[in-house]
Amino acid sequence: MTKMKLKNLSICMLALLAFSFQSCLEDAVDETKISYTESEWADISATLNLPQGFDEYNPSFFGGNNNRSDAKATLGRVLFYDNNLSIDNSTNCSSCHAQKLAFSDDKAFSEGIDGVKTKRNSLALGIGSGMSLANYYNNFDLGFFWDERAGTIAEQLKETIPNSEEMGMELHALTEKIKDLPYYKVLFDKAYGNNGVVEEHLITESLEFFISAMVTGQSKFELAVASSNAFNNTPTVNLAGLSDAENQGKNLFINDCASCHSASMGPFLTFALGIPANLTRGNNGLDMVYEDKGIGASTGFSNDNGHFKVPLLKNIAVTGPYMHDGRFSTLEEVVDFYSTGIQDHENLSEQLKEGDKPKKFDYTQEEKDNLIAFLHTLTDEAMLTDPKFSDPFK
Ligand code: HEC
Numbered sequence: 001m002t003k004m005k006l007k008n009l010s011i012c013m014l015a016l017l018a019f020s021f022q023s024c025l026e027d028a029v030d031e032t033k034i035s036y037t038e039s040e041w042a043d044i045s046a047t048l049n050l051p052q053g054f055d056e057y058n059p060s061f062f063g064g065n066n067n068r069s070d071a072k073a074t075l076g077r078v079l080f081y082d083n084n085l086s087i088d089n090s091t092n093c094s095s096c097h098a099q100k101l102a103f104s105d106d107k108a109f110s111e112g113i114d115g116v117k118t119k120r121n122s123l124a125l126g127i128g129s130g131m132s133l134a135n136y137y138n139n140f141d142l143g144f145f146w147d148e149r150a151g152t153i154a155e156q157l158k159e160t161i162p163n164s165e166e167m168g169m170e171l172h173a174l175t176e177k178i179k180d181l182p183y184y185k186v187l188f189d190k191a192y193g194n195n196g197v198v199e200e201h202l203i204t205e206s207l208e209f210f211i212s213a214m215v216t217g218q219s220k221f222e223l224a225v226a227s228s229n230a231f232n233n234t235p236t237v238n239l240a241g242l243s244d245a246e247n248q249g250k251n252l253f254i255n256d257c258a259s260c261h262s263a264s265m266g267p268f269l270t271f272a273l274g275i276p277a278n279l280t281r282g283n284n285g286l287d288m289v290y291e292d293k294g295i296g297a298s299t300g301f302s303n304d305n306g307h308f309k310v311p312l313l314k315n316i317a318v319t320g321p322y323m324h325d326g327r328f329s330t331l332e333e334v335v336d337f338y339s340t341g342i343q344d345h346e347n348l349s350e351q352l353k354e355g356d357k358p359k360k361f362d363y364t365q366e367e368k369d370n371l372i373a374f375l376h377t378l379t380d381e382a383m384l385t386d387p388k389f390s391d392p393f394k
Pocket residue numbers: 080085091092093094095096097110111112113118119120121122123124125143144145146147153156157160161165166167207211
C-alpha cells in the first residue's frame with residue numbers, strides 16, 4: 001500500500017492517543033471540496049448524468065481523501081464511456097469492457113472500429129479486495145495484457161487508443177478533437193486546476209485513476225473471509241459464510257489451482273489464506289502447438305511459447321468466454337479441460353505436471369460442481385452495479 005496511507009494512519013493513531021479524534025478526522029479531509037458553479041453545471045448537465053458533488057472513489061488508495069483524485073476518477077469515467085475516443089465515434093472503452101460483465105465482454109474476440117476483431121479475448125478490469133489493478137500488478141510484478149507486454153496502465157492505453165483494431169485514435173488527434181467540448185473544459189479544470197487544458201498524459205492518467213478506483217471487496221467469498229478470523233496458514237478451514245459445496249470447492253481450488261491462481265482470489269485474501277502468489281505467468285497446456293505464442297511472441301524465446309499471464313479470477317463467472325482466445329464458453333468447459341484435457345506441451349508449467357506428464361485431476365461430477373460453485377462466490381455484484389462506475393452519458 002502507499003506510504004501516504006501509512007503516514008495518514010500513524011498520524012491518526014497519534015491523534016487518537018492524544019484524545020483528539022476530531023482533529024484526526026479533519027486531517028483526513030482535503031482542504032478543497034470541489035463543486036461546480038452554476039454555469040459549469042449547465043455545461044456538465046447538458047451532456048452528462050453526473051452527481052452535482054463528486055463521487056468518492058476509494059480515497060485510501062489515492063493517499064487520503066483528496067477531492068482532486070475524485071475529480072480525476074470522474075474525468076476518467078467520462079473518457080471511459082466517450083465514443084469520441086474512437087476515430088469513427090463508434091466505440092468506447094465499455095464496448096469491450098462492460099461494467100455488468102466485470103468490465104470484460106461476452107465475445108471470444110472483441111469488435112473495435114469497423115467491426116475489426118481483436119487478436120485476444122478482452123480482459124476484465126477491477127479486481128477488488130482493497131487494492132487497485134495498478135497497485136496489485138505492481139505488488140505481484142504482473143504486466144498488463146495477456147502477454148504482460150505493458151508495465152503500466154498508461155503504457156497500455158498508449159497502445160490501446162491508437163490501435164487500429166480498437167479505437168484507431170492517435171492521442172494527439174484526440175486532444176484536438178475533445179479540447180473544445182464544454183464538459184471536458186470543466187472536468188479537466190476540476191481534476192487538474194489547469195483552466196481545462198486537455199493534454200495527452202492527463203487523458204491517460206485520469207483513465208488510470210478511474211480504472212484504479214474499481215475496487216470493492218463485496219463478493220460472497222471476500223465477505224466470508226472478512227467475517228472469519230480462523231484463517232492464517234489454514235487456508236482449507238471451512239468458512240461460515242459459504243455453503244458446504246462452496247467450501248469443498250474452495251478446498252479443491254486451494255489444492256489444485258491456487259499454486260498458480262492464488263492471487264486471483266484477491267491480494268489480501270492471498271495473505272489471509274497464507275498462500276503466496278507463486279506464479280504470475282504460465283503455460284496451462286491448452287494446446288500442443290499454440291497458434292498465438294503469447295509471451296513467446298513478444299520475447300522471441302521458444303521457452304516462453306504458450307506462456308500467458310495467469311489471469312485474475314475475481315468475477316470469473318461473468319467474464320466468459322475464457323482463455324486468451326475465448327475458446328471455452330462456460331466454466332464447465334474450463335473445469336472439464338483441467339480435469340482431463342491438459343496437453344503435454346514442452347513448456348507446460350510444473351504446477352500442472354505429475355512427474356513428466358500432464359496432471360489428470362479426473363474430477364467426479366460432484367467435485368466439478370463444487371469447484372464451479374466456489375468460482376461463483378468470486379462475483380462482486382456491488383462493483384458490477386455501482387452507479388459511480390456506470391455510463392454517465394445522457
Ligand atoms: C475493441 C475492444 C477494446 C476496446 C475499445 C478497449 N479495449 Fe481494453 N482490452 C481489449 C482486449 C482484447 C484486451 C486484451 C489484449 C491483449 O492482452 O493483448 C484489453 C486489455 C486492456 C487492459 C489490460 C488489463 C490487464 O489486466 O492486463 C486494460 C487496463 C484495458 N484494456 C483498458 C481499456 C481502456 C481504458 C479502454 C478505453 C480507452 C480500452 N481498454 C478499450 C479490448 C478493448
